[in-house]
Each structure stands twice: as structure tokens, then as C-alpha cells.
Amino acid sequence: MRCSSGSSRSRASCNRQLLLMTRSSYHLSNPRFMIDVRRRGRRRRRRMFNVQMISTSSLETTKADDFPRGRSSTAGPGVTVVDDEASAERAISVLYEYRDRYHACDTEVAGIDMDKSPIGQGFVTCATIFCGPDVDFGNGPKLFIDNLDDAEGTLDLFQNYFEDIQIKKVWHNYGFDRHVLWNHGIDVQGLGGDTMHMARLWHASRPISQGYSLESLAAALLGNKYKKIPMKERFSKKQLLKNGLPGKLTYLPPIDEIQRDLTLRDDFIDYATQDAETTWQLRNELERRLKLMAWTPEPGRRTQMDFYNEYWVPFGEVLTDMERLGFRVLDENYLPELREKALADIDKYAHDFQQWAIKQIPEAKYMNIYSDAQKQQFFFGGHNKANLNKTREFKYLNTDGVMQPGQARPKKHLPFELSGLGIAPISLTQSGKPQVSSEILKKLAGTPREESDERLPQYGILYEFFGGGEKGKEACLAVDSLNQVNFLTKMLNTFIEPLISMADHNHRVHCSLNLNTETGRLSSRKPNLQNQPALEKDVYKIRAAFSCDPGNELIVADYGQLELRVLAHMANCTSMIEAFKSGGDFHSRTAIGMYPHVAEAVERGDVLLEWDYKKGEPPKPMLKDVYGSERRKAKTLNFSIAYGKTAFGLAKDWGVTKEEAAETVRLWYNDRPEVKRWQDKQIADAINEKVTRTLMGRYRPIPDIVSNDRRVRAHNMRAAINTPIQGGAADIVMMAMLRIRSDLRLRRLGYKLILQIHDEVILEGPEENVSEALSALKDCMENPFGTGNSLRVALVVDAKSAMTWYDAK
Template sequence: YILSNQITCALSSFMFWPHVVVNAFRFRCFQANSNLLFNSKCFIRPFSSLEMSFSSPSSSPQERISAVKSDFLDGVTIVDTKAKAKRVVDQLRSAELRHCFHACDTEVVNIDVKSEGPVGHGDIIAASIYCGPNVDFGNGPRIWINNLDESSGTFDCFKEYFEDPSIKKIFHNYSFDRHIIRNHNINVRGFAADTMHMARLWDSSRLKYSLESLSEDLLKVRKISIKERFGAQSRRKDGSLGKLIVFPKLDDLQRDESQREEWIYYCVYDAECTWNLQQELQRRLERIPWTEDSHMWNFYQNHYRDFGEVLVSMEHEGFHVRVEHLAKAEKIAHKEKASAENIFKTWAMSQCGDCKFMNVNSTAQIQQLLFGPIDESDVFKSKLNPTRTFLTLNTDEYIEPGKKKPLKNRPFIIQGLGMKPISKTQKGSPQCSQAVLRRLAGQPNATPPKYGDAYYFFGKGNDGKVACEAFESLCRVSLIDTLLGTFIRPLQAMPDEQGRIHCSLNLNTNTGRISSRCPNLQNQPAFDKDIYHIRDAFAAQDGNSLIVADYGQLELRVLAHMTNCQSMIEAFRAGGDFHSRTALSMYPEVAKAVANGEVLLESGSSKGKSSLPSIKERFGSQRQHAKVFNFSIAYGKTAHGFAKDFNVSLKEAQASLDRWYKDRHEVKSWQKHVIETTRETGTTRTLMGRYRPISIINDDNRYKRAQGERAAINTPIQGGAADIVMMAMIKIHQHERLQELGWKLILQVHDEVILEGPSEHSQEAKAIVLSCMTHPFGEKLLVDLTVDLKVASTWFQGK
């Protein structure tokens, strides 16, 4: 716990990354311009050990508070009036401070960070700025801006400062602060670094990227969390201490004179910690090679910083949602759910009369009906009796025998059918998951029908058919519940005054893929399950259109490029159905049928009209297996995994795997080389040279080692795909003509990007987007990148 912030990052211990030789076989990385290398010379000086004053982690909170009051506040310049703000802003914008980093942080109220994003939510009550230890703003180098009560509006005086593009501003979680500041009608410019993204680039394997965690590991002094500093144990009704840690509201905390000094200390240290982290992370990134003549700090400046700006812009734009479409879908969903429940309960009543009282959403009741009785055993730890009594609301005022009046709840009995359990829960009970119900149901509504296990249990014939249809209805109930609870109802409450939803996009995965939250717009139902066309609710506003652009087989193309696999490269250059070509090379019966002229490689591959079926039509199973092999091998799947997927013996799975590698031996050699190199260096790299540490690849546990090996060969592929999407998005975002036409990125989902803009310019914008996505780099890959683009009114129409 640091009690004096006179600290330099130079004293921190460095993580020494192994030098990784970039060669043409392992990594086809792209050279970067190195002329953007930044060299800060502002206010950095060495510190002697006497200037380092901090308490041990075991010191008491009272000791820390005392030290804060005596040491720290003397170094804080408090800005609580417009006059003080003007003076400090003039100094911040002076020539001597214009070329160094300015760390900024905000303290915010009126936002629930667990369920709300910062776009349109949250108000600043305080802010802090730190430019380094040797700057004096009147009472020291730390600026604390009071924006509460009588000082409200002080922060607005910093508008010119925050909107000055020549001042390099750094943040920890830039996205949050940028949107919060924009809520005060201030458009931040001059973004220079996000220490959260820098830390992710330095070590993508970390579990935590908070200021507390990073400061402890990199600066060797941990930022004290707000719970530790201001929290107190809750009190129970009897006055005893509870386990819950509670702390005051931030605005109340700022008003409390008894804690005001401590609160100011807490605020200003966030900015100072961010500044120190940037200095340290820059040093560490400069020690990690990117290309032969550049390092990862160059990578951050050239690409990751711009990508951070792209993500923030997309969050701000948001996606327009037609609430009326969702409201209509909700009404239909409730009706269809009631109908599906009725179908299942009618069937269940034919097996057990009391099932008319059952709750079809109750796992315990479905479990009892299907699988009771079950004796307790080594396999099933929970016993199910032949019958079980449940309670339900006594809506018909049933009077139990021996009672004089109806009770609130009435009992009913479910008698088990004795079906064989398919799988079990962790606690040893028969599972009633969607997968189990689907296996019992099969696909009774398909053409022709494919009946599940229930068909045979109930003696085939009409009884078996009706049972499968009942379980199909139960599956539908579960699906509708999911669509209602996860999508239809929540999305109706999220649009802002302009009818747009703003999610938070986070660069927080090991491979560099982005994720989404509050809400997770990347999590949309699969097309075969989107029975209410939820994507149709996401639409362009009046006068606008959407461009929905999706890469085709991106990860496979990255695999072909990075491994220089000639078979894959030739297949992609030939075009057509890649998976059918794979099936042709893997399965002799497919090759024979094509050679004899019995089937076509793909529909339309012959000259003129033909009545011959394609490989996809005649050998659908083999093509599907080939497709699974194509994608799964990129994820490092082994014969054990394929044996489980296809329900075949290990020997059969290995034979199929060997056939896949036979024409793609370069892939196997590349995978072997990457695994060996990762064992030596402890890291693997993506297409553009980003690192991912994988320490478990040398673990004594063979399961962890296998997991590390899969990650070692998967990260270059998945991460390479992420690199391509990132570079395409940066090009699209920065394209001047698209900006002139009014077209903007609004969402990215895996390999798909969505833009919105004026309909009158849609065709020109479409051509520009296609060019940006097919040529994201200065040089081409060994295979072309293909993109499927559509101009549409809604997301659903664009798919």
C-alpha cells in the first residue's frame, strides 16, 4: 500500500519475454512502419530510495489514513471553482505540458455498472488529472476537480482541454471515461493510450486487468480498492456484524467532511496509478519484439490504439431497435408457449392424471415424471421414488380430506414413467436438459420424421409418435422461454430516446476477439432457433440502410496462409464448395462417384443443365464430417475429440484424421513446429505477431499440457482472424469517403461487421467496405479473402 506517490516505474521488476525469432515458416507477419515510435521526455527523473515511502501490506487502515493526511494532500491541487479551473486548464494546455502524457480519471454516480453501459448513463462528481511528478499546478502535481453541489459545472470548464487533439490523454478503460465525459457534452480528442488494452497486449493470459491487480504486479504497490478504503461490515438486525461489505454512495462520501481528504486521495491516485502504469507498460512492450526492427509498443501505437477508438465510436453510435416488432413477437410467443404447454400436459395427463397440475418449467417435476423410480447407486446419487407429491396453488379451492376449508396450496402426485436416464447432473440426478429432451423427441416434424428415444420407449407406432411430438412441444416451451427472457423482453427496455441500443465492446479475450455486454448483442439466437426473427428488430432508421458484411471461411483461409498448405490454397483459388472438396479428398466413395460421373462436385459445376446430384446432396454425411474436420483441426482437436463427436471408435477417428492430413501435411508440420516453439518460449503468436503466453504447455499434468498445445495452435488462427477483422474495421472507420457519405460502423460479431448510413449512398459505400475487408493489409495473403455483403433494412434481411 503506497503512502507516497513519489514513485518511478523504473524500479519495477520486468517480465523478461523470450526472444522469438519470426520466420517465414511459422509466422507470416506483416512489417509495420516504425516512424511513429514515441519518446516521452517530459518530467521523468530518477528517484532515490529515500523518496520511496510506503507502508507494508500488513499496516493497519488507521496507519494508512494517518500517512495519507500527513503526506499526500500537500501534493493535491483542488479545483472547485471556475476561476481555478481556467488557471489550471491554461497550464495543462501550455507548451511545456503539451507533449507529455496526461492521465485522466472520473468518479461517477447515477449508473449501475453491472447492468448499464456508460452511453447516456452516469454523471461526473469528481475527476483527476496527473501529468507526472515534477509538475506543480499550485499545490502539487495531482489535480482533483470537484463537480458536486456548489462546484457543479467546474468540470465543464475543461471542455477545451479534453477536446484538444494535440494533448495526449491516457485512461484506464478509455471506453467508460470517454462516454461518461461525452454525457457532459465534451467530445474527448487526443486519445493516446488505454492501459487496460496495453496490459492485454503485454500479457493476454491474465485473469484481471483492474488497476488494483496491475498496480500490485507491475508497480509492486497495490491500489487500495474502494471497498477496502471506505467499506464497513454490514450490521444485522440484532446489531451484530454481517459478512456483507457496504460503503456510502459516492456523492455522500464526497460530501462527508470526515472522509473528504481520504476520498480525494483515493480519486487522485487512480490517475497517478494510470500514468505510472502507462510508463511501465510502455517499457515492457518496448522489450517485446514485434518484427525484426520494431517492438510491441509500435504495434500498440500503429493499431491497438486506433482499434480502441473504433470500438468506442461503435458503442456511441449504437443500433436502432424496432420495439414494436419485439412487442408483437412477445404476444405471439406467449400464445405459442401456452399452446405448446397444453400439448405436453395433455399427453402427460394421459400417462398420469395429476399432471394437469404440473409446472412444465419445473425440472424436479419433469425429472420425476420421466425417470422415476431410480434407486440410489454409484451412478445416480439421488433416489427417485415411484411417486412424489408436489404442491401447486389451490386455484379451484380444493378441500383436502380431513380439512374444513381449502388451503392456499394443494398437493398432487406424479407417478414416474421409468424411462432410462440419458445423462446425469454433477450431483448425480437424471438430467432434464434441452439436449436430453431433444434426444427423446428427435425431429418428429421433419420431412421425413426422425423420431427420438421416446418413440421406442412407448412401443413405436402412434403412441411413440405422439410421445415424440409431446417432447418436441416441451423443447419448444424451453426455447420460447429463452427467447422471451434473454432477448424479447429485455431488449424492449434498453433503447435510448433515439431508439438505439448501446452495448459495451470489450477487448478482453485471449485471442484478441472482442466481446459484448450490457447487452450482449453478439449473443443472438441461431437462425434455426430465431423463430420470431429477433434480428428483424435491429433496423436502420428512416432514410438509412444497413450494410451487413461477413467474411467467408476466414479462419480456414488464415490456416491455409499461415501453414502454406498447397491443397487448401488451391481449393480456395478454385472457389466453390470448400467442404465438398475436402470430402472428395478424404472419402474414396465420394471420389469414385465423382470420377464415374455419378455426382457433381457442387451444384452448377457442370456445363449446361444437369440432373446429377451434388456431393452435398448425395454424400451429405461425409461432407458434414469433412466440414467438422476443417474447422475443428484449426482448434487443435485430436482423434479423441472426433471419436466422441462422431460416436465412433478411436481407431476409426484416427483413420479419418490421417486421411485429412494426407493431402494437408503442411498443416501437421506447422502444428508440430508451433507446439515445439511454444514449449521453448512459453508464447504463441497471431498472424500480426501478437503474443499469448501459454505456461501450461509445460505443465506436469498431461490434460493441462494437451490444453496448452491446443491453445498454441488455435491462437494463431483465431487470433489471426481477429487481426484481419481489426485491420478491416480500422480502415473502414478511418475511410474519408465513407465519413463524407455518412456511413458508420455500428456492430461487429465475430467475422461480421454492420454499418449504417444514408440509403442513397449505399452502393458506393458497399464497394468501399468490400475493398477495405478484402484488402485489410498493405500486402495480400496467400489466399484471397471473400466477403458476403448485403444492403438491407434490417439485420435479419442482411443475413
């Protein structure tokens, strides 16, 4: 691209275009290359700016009053606008004068699709900074850095400030701001806090209606003085009618349009600078509240603020680093092929169902199989408990252009009447209509295609409804085809399409990793990379689409039964601790402890608990095969009772009486009495304190544990048991990730974290170093708290390497 010479503003714009071109052809994980290009393009202006790279030594003798007031633009009381080099130089000198304070920062961004990661898109139109009401940037304490139109490039002058690790900067939703500044070549360092994370640590269970937005937190914690008026309410304009007059409907103009509008500019600057000031005030208030919350007891009491600074601040850096790196996907060939395969399979299954449906009711040829209303009518219409007539009129899309008598042109939709089979509803919606969810369709169809050495086809309700035999089997297979349509459509829309549409020009997908669950577990969105289909349901091997750069290899490492190990530690359960020490099949060992006849069979040598298949076939049957029912119940209880599930819930799951389920629960607790005592104590403490805590001492408020509503109370009691376990697992994974990031061996070997999914982490690095990296990674994960495991049970990690996520599982 040719770049015209001329003003410094033109050069700034040209340099940015060059930077974007460079990034499109070079890997995002090589920031120094891009920064070098950007620095060469700005060298002349840097010499004019002459801040000597903002060295601390020069600024120690340079104060704000040493600079003339110049022409710093202002907008309203207390706001200093920076829009050129002179005003930037003055502002930076003041910022360094207050380098020992927390600096609250914020950005406004134009041209960004909020349904995608901010990495690689959008343009920062302005940045704002606030570091105290007593600071004077020339017109008061609020700093507005203009970066739009004639002021474009001013933001670049603050690069060294934003990248200075010694100046602690506070943000609300740090990841977003860090990424949009990265798009401008600024690698933000010196995280002093993210008020969204601080609020999560203070109160992990704020209702959805309140949430963790800057607006809602300010209203709750700072009062009316910092009440934020939403942008839509503040800057919306009325849409113009065809006659040019304003109508009733309103719209919110783009950020850059608002910022350019001279009638709105002062109000916009006030809005933008208020965000930074509110973030600063919010940080102070959250710090005060976190300091009131104990982390460790006396003597040497430490607070949740200490926990935040020690662990969640560096963890915030880890998460944004991972988001920036992203995960390479095969979006040019493999994923498009999967899309075509999925579409073909959906068409086949849809055709199979529709052909069967037409045999039953000819009008079903017009049926929309994705319409719940039409599925309700087809299956249940006419039954006296369905609240549906025998027939109902619907409309279908007139794709064939059928002309009706007296019409000049074909209508877009034509009517048809759909009759019902009259099946008895399985369950009803709140409105009293039959449910047609995938679960209901599965009960109608059963599992007619599940045929293997271990399982035979199981036919559903429709088998008897159609009189059994071949007609019953045909009906079950047809409705199973409809279920396959739903399942494969979800696979396509949830897993395949987002990876294709969200991959960047380097074929990498960047998700957002969020500390926004009540237990401290991470969530993922845009896209949700944690939401991958279970391996046994991954019919298209979607994980095989996740790969690595040429010359690299992936390492996938997963904790074994982490939450159960946390429970064994927290409850100090002898039988669980011994079972983990012995190794092998934990669920089979649980069955031995629960059922005397299983224990006797093992003791007599009738069955084997474990066997090394490298030695060939086992000489005796395996316990899991002979006593499969007992082992399945033991496994269910391991993952259910540990989290407070009752005999009533288990009876529903197993299809047995409550008394039978209660007896099985009693057997489990008989072998693990310490767990029962621990659970009772957790609930008692939670009732007394209205909170529960994780392994590392984080809080989750559960005030409704004393609710008069039995169901609400039961839910909170389960949370009192579940949170320490799930939250404890989250604590361990976090500590492991912090060790991985700081591990000098992995750093030397070139391996970096790119994703975390529950108890699993994924790293990418040079394939020639994979063996050494595997060893270093396992050491970090098995000893997350440093040398010497402080838990009562060992942490076991399974780690493998491969070119794709699927092959490493």
C-alpha cells in the same frame, strides 16, 4: 422547461437540463448540434473564464506561477481541488504546460445502472488527472475536479482540454469514461492508451481470479505502494436497526452521498485521485513490459508497444465510436409483437407437455416445468440408478386460494407428491442426480417435428420406453414441447427482452465491445449483440428488429471462410490454396481430395461439383447430394482438425469407432500434409517458448502446455494451434475496421461502422450512396493491409444492403 436566472451554478444546472432535453429529441450521432446548444448556454461564463479557447499560442507564455494561488481547495497532501473558474483556469494552464506527457484520467459517476451501457445515463460527480509526481497544480500533483452541487459545471470548463487531440490521455476502461463524459457534452479525443487493453496485449490469459481490473493489475505489477482498497471496504456504512442503532449488516452509499459526506470527503478525494495516479504508473510499467516483447525480428526490431500504439490505440477509438452510435431497433412495434408471440408459443408448448404429463402422472398438474428437481423426479424418479425415490414431496403456488382445514386463511404454497416414470438416467450431475439439460431432453424426445424432403422425424429414447407406435410418438412430441419451452424462453430472455429494455429514446441499442478474449476476438455485452441465434434457429426473425434511421440503409459484409484462409496462409498448404483459388464449394473440394471414389465420380462426369442455378436445374446430380456423407465429414474436419480436434472427439461426434474416425482424419491429412507439419511445429515452439502467436505477432501465454495433467496439457496444445488461426482472423478484421474508419470514400458517403460480429461488420449510411459504399467497403475488407493482399490466398467478402439486418443476410 423554464430555467431560472441567478448564479452561474444555477445556469450551469439549467444548461445541463437543456442539453438532456435536446438529446432526447435529436439523434446521438449529431454531436456538433448538441455541442452548439451547450456552447450557447455557456457563452457568458466562457467570456468570464477568458482562456481564449485554450489556444496553444497563449499558453506558451502562460505558466503556473503567473496565477495567484487563490483559494484552490485542498484535501490531503498532494491533492489540488478544482471547484470554480479561477482554480480551473490555473489547473488547465498547468496541464498545457505538461502537454507532451501522458495524462492519466478517471471519473466517478453517480446515478448509473451498471447493467446497461453508460451512454445516456449517469452524472460525473468528479474527474481526476495525474501526469507525473513532479507536477504541481498548487498543492501537488493530484488534480481533483469537483462537479457536484455548488461545483457543478466545473467539469465543463475542461471541455477543450479533454477534446484536445494533441494531449495524450490514458484511461483504465476508456470506453466507460469516454461515454460518461460524452453525456456531459464532452467528446474526449487524444487517446494515449487504455491500460486494460495494454494489459491484455501484455498477458492475454490472466486467470479469472486475477483479471484485468485496476485493483488486480496494480497489485500484480506495482506492489503495495499502489494497492487499491476496494470502495466497498473503504466506504461501507452500517445499516441502522429499527431502534436507530447500527446493526451488523453494511451497505455502500451512492457515490454522490459519499462525496457529500464531510466525514468521508477527504478519504473519497484520496480514493478518486489514487485511481488516476495508479493508471499513470500502470501505463509506465506496462509500456516497459511491452517494450521487452518483440513484435518484429531484427534488423529493425519493433516491440509490442509499437504494435499497441500503431493499431490498438486507434482501434480503441473505433470501438467507442461504434458503441456511441449504437444500432437502431424496432422497439415500439416489432419487438413487442415478438414478445407477445413468444409468450403465446411458450404457453402453448407448456400446456401440451403438461397435458401429456398429467395423463402419465395426475399429480403433474402441480408440476413446475422450469424446476430441474421436479423434472428429475418426473422422468427418472424410481430408477435404481437415479438416486431418487419413487415419489417426492414438492410445493406448488396456491394461486386458487385453496383453504386447508383448520386454517384461517389460505397458505401461499401447498404440498404435493410427484411420482417418477422411472426412465434410466442418460447422465448424472456431479451430485449424482440425473441431468435434465436441453441436450438430455433432446435425447429423450429426438427430433419428432423435423419433417421435410431431406429429413424424416427421428424419435428418441421415449419412443421405445413407451412401446413405440402412437404412444411412443406422443411421448416424444410432448417432451419436444418441453424443449421448445426452454428454447423459446431463452429466445425471449436473451434476445427479445434486452432489446426492448435497453433501447434508448432514439430507439438505438448501445452495447459494450470489449477486447477481452485470449485470441483477440471481440466480445459484446450490455446487451450481447454478437449472441444472435443462428439463422436456421431464428424462428422469430429477431435480426429483422435491427434497422436503420429513416433515409438510411444498412450494409452487412461478411468474410467467407476467413479462419480456413488464415490456416491455408499460415501453413502454406498447397491443396487448400488451390481450392480457394478455384472457388466454389470448398468442402466439396476437400471431399474430392480425401476420397478417391468421389474424385473419380467428378472426373467421369457422374456428378457436378458446381452449378449456376441461373441456368436452370443441373443436368447431373450435385456432389453434395450424392456424396453428402463424405462432404459432411470433410466439412467437419475442415473446422475441427484445423483447431486440433482428435480422432477420439470426432468418434464421439459421429458415433463411430475411434479407428474409423482415425482413418478419416488420416485421409484429410494425406491431402494436406503441410497442415500437419505446421501444427507439429506450432506445438513444439509453444512447448519451448510457453507462448503462441497470431498472424500479426500478438502473444498468448500458454505455460500449462508442459503441465503434468494430461487434459490441461491437451487443452494448451489445442490453444497453440487455435490461437494463431482465430487470432489471425481477429487481426484481419481489426485491420479492415481501421481501414473502414479512415477510408475517405466511406466518410464522404456518410457510412459508419455500427457493429462487428466475428467475421462480419455492419455499417449504416444514406441509402442514396449505398452502391458506391458497397464497393468501397469490399475494397477495404478484401485488402485490409492496404493495396495488394499480403496473404497467400485472396480474402472473399460477401456484402449486401437492406433496411434490416435480417434482409441483408
